[in-house]
Amino acid sequence: MNIEQANSAAEDERRVAIFKALAEQNRLRIIRVLYQTPREMTCSEVGEQLNISKSTVSYHFKALRLVGLTNTRQVAQTKYLSLQLATFDRYLPGFLATL
Template identity: 80%
Template structure:
């Protein structure tokens, strides 16, 4: 019982974190771009679509990564971004397709 309650609280902490991560226009745009591209993209590629400084872009990438909404893969100097479908499917089933 306590375990169930704690379990739920823990999941809710994750939910809150994920919603916070999605509650921003720039991050929503990042997600849409990745979703529509249907492939991984470089940070620079995605960042070019947002009209903000690169430090801010990096800040948003990190926010998404920290809550498990995106993945990062490094190759030489460039990093590739992709959506982590499992997180969306678990916490927000159907959301990506509604974008």
């Protein structure tokens, strides 16, 4: 096994995790709304817009954060979400523009 293959194999786990995170309706909608909205958004705001319970939104937020697709900026008890563009650039260049 050469270096490129070893590298690919090592990164596959990460790639699979990222695809899993994007392979779900609500998370994809979260990504789009974050991409298309010109301001930061909170958990409850997204929950209202997508009409899902706050526990489910929290669950999805965590899933996106864990694979590095989003960032969180916390202000008091409120969390603002934004896209981690570097991850998209590295693993899915050009994807956001297709939304």
